[in-house]
Amino acid sequence: MTSASVRIETPPTLIKVTNLDVIFNGQSVLNDINLSIATGQTVAVIGESGCGKTVFMKSLVGLIPPTRGSVHFKQDDLAHLSASELSDVRRRFGFVFQNAALFDSMSVFDNVAFPMRQSTDENEEQIRQRVYAHVREVGLPETVMSKRPSELSGGMRKRIGLARAIILEPELVVYDEPTTGLDPIMSDVINELMLEVRRRYPVTSVIVTHDMRTAKKVADRVLMFYPFSRRKDGESQILYDGSPAGLDDADDKRVQQFVRGEAGERITELAN
Amino acid sequence: MSDTWESLDGSACLHSPPKFSVMSLSVSTHNDSPQQPAGDHSVGQGAPSIKEMLYGWVVQWGSAVVAGISVVGDIAMFAWEMLKWMFTRLPQRGTLLINFYQIGVLSLPVVALTGTFIGMVLAVQSYYQFHAIGLESHLGVVINTSLVRELGPVLAATMLAGRVGSAMAAVLGTMRVTEQIDALTTMGADPIHYLVVPRFLACILLIPALTIMADFMGIVGGYFYCVIVLDIDHASYLSHSRDGVVGFDLFSGIFKSCFFGAMIAVVSCYQGFHCKPGAEGVGKAATAAFVYSFVMILAIDLFLNIILDKFYALIYPSGINLL
Numbered sequence: 001m002t003s004a005s006v007r008i009e010t011p012p013t014l015i016k017v018t019n020l021d022v023i024f025n026g027q028s029v030l031n032d033i034n035l036s037i038a039t040g041q042t043v044a045v046i047g048e049s050g051c052g053k054t055v056f057m058k059s060l061v062g063l064i065p066p067t068r069g070s071v072h073f074k075q076d077d078l079a080h081l082s083a084s085e086l087s088d089v090r091r092r093f094g095f096v097f098q099n100a101a102l103f104d105s106m107s108v109f110d111n112v113a114f115p116m117r118q119s120t121d122e123n124e125e126q127i128r129q130r131v132y133a134h135v136r137e138v139g140l141p142e143t144v145m146s147k148r149p150s151e152l153s154g155g156m157r158k159r160i161g162l163a164r165a166i167i168l169e170p171e172l173v174v175y176d177e178p179t180t181g182l183d184p185i186m187s188d189v190i191n192e193l194m195l196e197v198r199r200r201y202p203v204t205s206v207i208v209t210h211d212m213r214t215a216k217k218v219a220d221r222v223l224m225f226y227p228f229s230r231r232k233d234g235e236s237q238i239l240y241d242g243s244p245a246g247l248d249d250a251d252d253k254r255v256q257q258f259v260r261g262e263a264g265e266r267i268t269e270l271a272n
Numbered sequence: 273m274s275d276t277w278e279s280l281d282g283s284a285c286l287h288s289p290p291k292f293s294v295m296s297l298s299v300s301t302h303n304d305s306p307q308q309p310a311g312d313h314s315v316g317q318g319a320p321s322i323k324e325m326l327y328g329w330v331v332q333w334g335s336a337v338v339a340g341i342s343v344v345g346d347i348a349m350f351a352w353e354m355l356k357w358m359f360t361r362l363p364q365r366g367t368l369l370i371n372f373y374q375i376g377v378l379s380l381p382v383v384a385l386t387g388t389f390i391g392m393v394l395a396v397q398s399y400y401q402f403h404a405i406g407l408e409s410h411l412g413v414v415i416n417t418s419l420v421r422e423l424g425p426v427l428a429a430t431m432l433a434g435r436v437g438s439a440m441a442a443v444l445g446t447m448r449v450t451e452q453i454d455a456l457t458t459m460g461a462d463p464i465h466y467l468v469v470p471r472f473l474a475c476i477l478l479i480p481a482l483t484i485m486a487d488f489m490g491i492v493g494g495y496f497y498c499v500i501v502l503d504i505d506h507a508s509y510l511s512h513s514r515d516g517v518v519g520f521d522l523f524s525g526i527f528k529s530c531f532f533g534a535m536i537a538v539v540s541c542y543q544g545f546h547c548k549p550g551a552e553g554v555g556k557a558a559t560a561a562f563v564y565s566f567v568m569i570l571a572i573d574l575f576l577n578i579i580l581d582k583f584y585a586l587i588y589p590s591g592i593n594l595l
Contacts, residue, residue, distance in 0.1 A: 061458055083462065091460040101455035104446075115459045164459075 011038040014172060014204045015060060019069035022055050028228045029055045031237055033069070035223070039171075042198055042205040044219035044244070046212070048258065051225040052237065053208045057174055060206060061093050062086050073172070091119045094165030094173040094203075098180060100157040102149035102164070108135070109145040112164045119168060134163040137200075138193055155186040159193065166197055173197065175207040179214050187211065194218045212259055216244040224255055350464075350545070351538045354472055357465040363473075371470040375436050376478030380485055383431050387486035390423055391415060391493030399502055408504050412513030415494035420517055424487035425525040426573055429532035431486075432479060433565035437540035440471055441561035444544025445554040453545070463545070472537040479533030480526045487525065520587055524580045531572050536565045 013036045020033040029052045037043055045053050058064040059071055062078040071078045076089055102111045112131045116122060122130075132142060138159040149157055158178060165173055175194065179187035191214050197203060198218075209215055215222050224240035231237055240247065240255045247259050257264050320328070362368075394415045402408045444467060447453050453463045491513075498504045540561040547557040 058454075063454055063457060087460040087462065090458055093458060095455065095458040097451045097455060099450060101451040103452055103455070104450075114461075118459055118461050 011040050013037070014039045014041075014074065016072040017060075017069070018072070020056075020059060020066050020071060021068035022052070022059060022064060023067040030059070031228045033237060035238065035241070037204060037206065039204055040202060041221055042194075042207065042219045043221045043223060044207045044209055044215035045223045045225060046209060046215055046258065047225035047239075048227065049210075051227045053225055054176065056225065057176060057206060057208045060172075061090065061095060061174060091115075091168060092171045094168070094170035096158070096161045096165045096173065096175045096178055098176045098178075100149070100161035102157060102160060104149055106148075107145065108147050108149065108152070108160055111149065111160060112167060115164060115168050130167060131163075134167050135160070137196075138163045139189070155182050155189065158182070158190060162190075162193055162197070166201065166203075169201055170203065172204045172206070175205065175209070177209055177211075178207065179209065179211045187213070190214075191217050212247075212261075216247070219244050222247060224258065226254065346546075347538065347542050350468075350542050353464050354468045354538070354541075357462065357469050358472070361465065363465065363470045367466070367470045368473060371474040372478060375432075375471065375474040376481060379432060379435055379478075379482055382435060383428050383482045383486050384489045386427050386431055387419075387424065387489035388493035390427055390486075391419060391490035391495075392497040394418060394423075394490075395494045395497035395502070399498075408498075408502070409508040410512045410516075411498050411504065412494065412509045413516030415498075416491050416513050416517045417521060419490040419494070420487050420521045420525050422525070422573075422577075424490055425483045425529040425532065426569060428479060428482040428486040429529060429536065429569045430566060432475065432482060432533065433536045433540070433562050433569065436475070437536045437565045438558040438562045440537070440540040441544040441547070442554055442558040444541055445547030445557040448545060448547045449549060449554060468537070468541045468545075471541055472534065475533040475537035476530055477533075479529045479536075483526055483529040487522070518588070520584060524576075524584070527580070528573060528576045531576060532569050535568050535572060539565050539568060 015037040017033050017035050020030055021028065022030040033056065045056060047053050055064055059066055062071070062081075065079050070080075073089055073092075076085070078086065078089065081089060102108075103114070106114070109128075109131055112135060113127050116127045116130060120127075132145075135142070135145065140156060140159055140163075144152065144156065144160070149160070152160065162178075178190050178194065182190065194205065194207070194214075195218055198205060205218075207214060207219060220243065222240060222242065222244050223238055226235075226237055226239045228237055239252050240250055242250075247255065250256055250259070395411060398411055398414050399408060402411050402414075444453070447467070453467070456463045456466055495509065495513075498509055499506050543557040543561040543564070547553050
């Protein structure tokens with residue numbers, strides 16, 4: 001009786017990808033990708049190099065237009081928005097780049113303040129307060145504010161990149177290999193920061209990563225992509241779509257191989 | 273993450289494909305496919321026939337022509353996008369001032385120095401011919417006219433292309449390779465509005481000032497060499513100099529320089545935006561920015577001189593009496 005009165009509300013879809021194809025120079029990179037990402041979800045996208053993870057991620061934010069199909073952010077089809085409409089939508093995204101992509105010509109403070117100066121009417125004092133709060137949030141001292149990105153370590157740059165990505169409190173944060181090139185401790189710091197961002201803000205996250213620890217620790221859904229050129233006929237490019245816990249017990253041998261990090265027959269394939 | 277792009281398209285841009293690269297991409301596909309029939313030679317079926325050789329030759333030259341037209345089209349689209357931004361929203365004052373300083377103010381010393389030397393070189397080169405016919409006091413006419421009409425604007429533009437054009441291409445190319453341009457886009461800023469428009473405005477607005485500086489320093493250099501070193505009479509040198517240069521000469525030099533500045537900014541920024549991956553790509557973009565800018569400076573100079581000479585003939589039907 002009571003079960004009839006309990007209504008489980010499924011979170012609304014934030015991103016809907018429909019029949020997405022991306023082709024470069026006649027080569028298919030993404031083929032017929034269909035998926036939805038719910039609001040508040042944290043999705044890790046894994047897969048070997050060249051499988052189209054980055055292209056998928058850039059398609060999600062409208063940096064790469066689809067050859068066919070569509071990417072909807074809420075109700076908006078990104079491919080059919082005008083340049084100014086797309087700019088407005090992108091202000092609701094945060095993007096953490098692999099190498100942080102901080103602007104060399106600006107100080108750390110100006111880098112973090114950039115999205116606010118670009119997209120809000122807040123005065124310099126309000127901007128200063130928000131920038132200092134976000135830089136503290138990612139665990140960096142105020143002394144970094146006047147430094148140039150080139151004076152920072154890789155981990156610090158990534159954290160500044162994260163502070164810049166979340167300063168406008170976006171609805172979607174996309175992380176491109178956030179732990180690549182970092183030592184294990186710093187990788188875990190970044191993982192913890194991603195979890196912290198998720199706890200503090202009502203944010204949906206897409207994390208492109210090779211790091212299985214990140215996928216298992218931070219994500220609540222994992223997608224494994226497979227290169228289009230090597231998939232079997234008629235097979236989906238997404239080999240795995242499920243919980244991180246289920247990765248170890250996946251039926252597909254290729255998923256298990258990737259999770260365990262075993263070269264297997266790829267050694268002979270590469271030699272040929 | 274860059275693996276995907278490099279393996280897919282080593283010839284295209286590293287990260288997101290540039291907005292205006294659609295035509296070039298289709299051309300590179302085009303390049304590959306028609307060579308298949310000609311590729312039959314490679315499987316060792318003997319020497320190619322004349323028909324096959326002719327086919328290969330037509331394909332190669334055709335591809336080169338199509339690629340050239342595509343690049344011109346891409347540059348035109350790039351320039352159009354920039355002009356649209358320029359007339360809809362100007363960049364912030366801070367962004368403009370930094371570019372004005374880097375492009376204009378920091379170029380002044382090198383332009384002044386070049387102008388001074390070229391003025392003196394003109395004096396050295398012309399002196400013996402003029403001295404032989406006893407007209408050395410008229411040297412100023414030749415030096416000043418050459419400088420104001422031709423050498424001042426062309427030298428200022430060349431220095432701008434070398435100092436600023438290649439630097440712009442290198443900076444924008446590095447930003448492309450390190451995903452900073454993508455970062456701008458994801459933050460809702462248009463890279464053309466934010467990066468190209470200020471550079472274009474700085475080039476087009478400040479190159480006249482650089483040209484005037486080159487003219488002035490060249491005149492000073494010529495005067496110094498003629499009057500101080502060659503001991504030509506000061507009063508007659510100045511008097512003849514004044515008679516030789518008219519307002520239209522100064523105008524035509526400055527008028528041409530605006531075209532040079534616009535072209536340097538567009539070509540250099542385009543090269544930076546379409547930079548290929550890696551350090552080599554950035555280096556090539558910087559070199560290409562200077563080489564293409566320099567060639568274009570000379571081509572535009574010729575074209576504008578032909579037009580301006582028509583106006584000159586209208587304004588001064590009997591010409592200027594230089595002697």
